[in-house]
Amino acid sequence: MKKRTSPASRSTRIAQPEPGYHHGELQEALIAASEAILAEQGAEGFTLREAARRAGVSPAAPSHHFGNAQGLLTEVAIRGYDALAGVLREAASGKEGAREKLHAQGLAYVDFALRHPGRFQMMFANKRLVADDARLRQASRAAGQAFEVVVAELVGGRPKEARTAAAAAWSTVHGFAKLALEEKFGSVKNEGRREVMMTLNQVLDYLWPARGARC
Amino acid sequence: MKKRTSPASRSTRIAQPEPGYHHGELQEALIAASEAILAEQGAEGFTLREAARRAGVSPAAPSHHFGNAQGLLTEVAIRGYDALAGVLREAASGKEGAREKLHAQGLAYVDFALRHPGRFQMMFANKRLVADDARLRQASRAAGQAFEVVVAELVGGRPKEARTAAAAAWSTVHGFAKLALEEKFGSVKNEGRREVMMTLNQVLDYLWPARGARC
DNA sequence: GATCCATCTGAACAGTGTTAAGATAGATAC
DNA sequence: GTATCTATCTTAACACTGTTCAGATGGATC
Known part of the structure; x- marks a missing residue:
């Protein structure tokens, strides 16, 4: 504490809208910093120290709010699931008919994963x-139930079949998103993404065809 | 170099069947050590130093054979894909009919993932x-083509539709495996695994029903 | 105005991957 | 049979990481 103690230098800290901590702003600053790292560097690029650095605090500061790195990332993941659930609900709300709603949800799920790969990967990095x-x-x-409500409509309310169909839908779009992120369907940068999304469209059409299109 | 120089102490090294290195055995020892770590600790538990430790060499030794940790893990992943491809081909070969083959492959894929979670996760950890x-x-x-050959039979040879159907099949089983590993379908330990595999069975029946069962 | 207490810092620890320089020893050449 | 060569491995160091703990800091409370 030789050079950074004066109020003037304190206010130059990054990602600190209000100059004073001690008011519960650090949690938000750390979460925002973490999300920025995930967006820029991906899930593997996250470090607790870097998050603290961006928030303008010492490496030990986060522990007082989140216990450890897992605690901070858990908070980030929760917000990620909330965002995902919102995206899925909105996708369904814009369509008529169960199949169209499910179709839109599938596209929205993968779109979310490809737009926020770091956050998405972290949400499913249980360890x-x-x-x-x-x-x-x-x-x-x-987030998972966002599928179930639509799928229940699709299968006509039978709860057992709805559970199975929801697992099927979630598995398919989740697997597609994961494989796409690992470039198994080709590049996912720039115009490659459009092509991957068109492949997804075909996959969804194949597995949940329009009434009477298959068989 | 004070205590570990004598031939006697040298021979006590772990995972070193033949006493002499300098014969290309270190690669295999490091790969075997890495696979053991993945099996015991999962993908997050792997460290290059621990692999070197188990092979009985210094932390710098692996670099001469694999460049860096990514190089070693790449070799491990290649063997993993080979094993997976073998499992998928064998699963298909034991069945009659395209749907039954695909069904068996799906079960084999997820079974592979649940039996070797660390290896499986690492295979898809591009970073x-x-x-x-x-x-x-x-x-x-x-490995991916193991699906395609079966799916081509299922859709009757049309190459465009086969590509789509293969992407669908791979996505579904991959997503199911990933979600299962993250415990989204409940515990996957002990008898929980049987239940998860039964869920998968229902999912596969739902998406690829027996002829005339749906619609 | 003194005390309290949540908050944050500083410093340390054990661990990581990677690098560079040097030791070691099997293979090759004379 | 001895000397040289060359792949292989070690030692030591560097810059990181997450976490812990004693202590400084300063806003809120009495």
Whole structure:
């Protein structure tokens, strides 16, 4: 503490809209910093120290708010699931008919994954999260249920079949997103993305065909 | 170099069947050590130093054979894809009829992932591998094509539709495996695994129904 | 105005991957 | 049979990482 103690230098800290901490702003600053790292560097690029650096605090500061790196990432993942659930609900709300809603949700799911790869990968990196955190599990379940409500409409309400169909839908779009992110369907940068999304369109048409199109 | 120089102490090194290195055995020892770590600790538990430790060499030794950690893991991933491709081909060969073959492949794929989670996760952790390694890409493509040959039979040879159907099949089983590993379908330990595999069975039946079962 | 207490810092620790220079020893050449 | 060559491995160091703990800091409370 030789050069950074004066109020003037303090206010130059990055990602600190209000000059004073001690007011619960550090949590938000750390979460925002983490999301920025994930967006720029991907899930593997995240480090707790870098998040602290961007928030303008020492490496030990985050521990007082989140316990450890897993705690911070868990909070980031929760927000990610909330965002995903919102995207899925909105996609369904803009369509008429169960098949069209499911179709739109599938596209929205993969679009979310390709637009926010770091965040998406981290959401499903259980080992880096507090996997049994109650709020995390709830947020994850809520996102999964976005499929279930649409699928229930598709299969006509039978709960057993709805569970199976929801698992099928989630598996398909999740697997497609993961494989696309690992470039198994070719590049996903720039115009490569459009092509990958068209492949997804065909996959969804193949698995959930328009009434009477298959068989 | 004070205590470990005598031939006697040298021979006590772990995972070193033949006492003499200098014969190309270190590559195999490092790969075997890495696979053991992945099996015991999962993908996140792998460290290059631990692999070197198990092979009985210094932390710098692997660099002479694999360049860096990514190089070693790439070799591990290649063997993983080879094993997976073998499993998929064998699963198909034991069945009659395209749908039954695809069904068996799906079960085999997820079974492979649940039995070797660390290896499986690492195979799809592009950031930890030399993603553009020619042999890795070839091994990955070979595994993916195990689906294509069966799916081509299913759709009757039309190549465009076969590509789509293969992407659909791979996506579904890959997504199911990933979600299962992240415990999204409940526990996957012990008898929980049987239940998860039954869910997969229902998913496959739902997406690729027996002739005339749906519609 | 003194005390309290949440918050944050500084410094340390054990661990990581990677690099460069040097030791070692099997293979080759004379 | 001895000397040289060359692949292989070690030692030591560097810049990182996450986490812990004693102590400084300063806003809120009495």
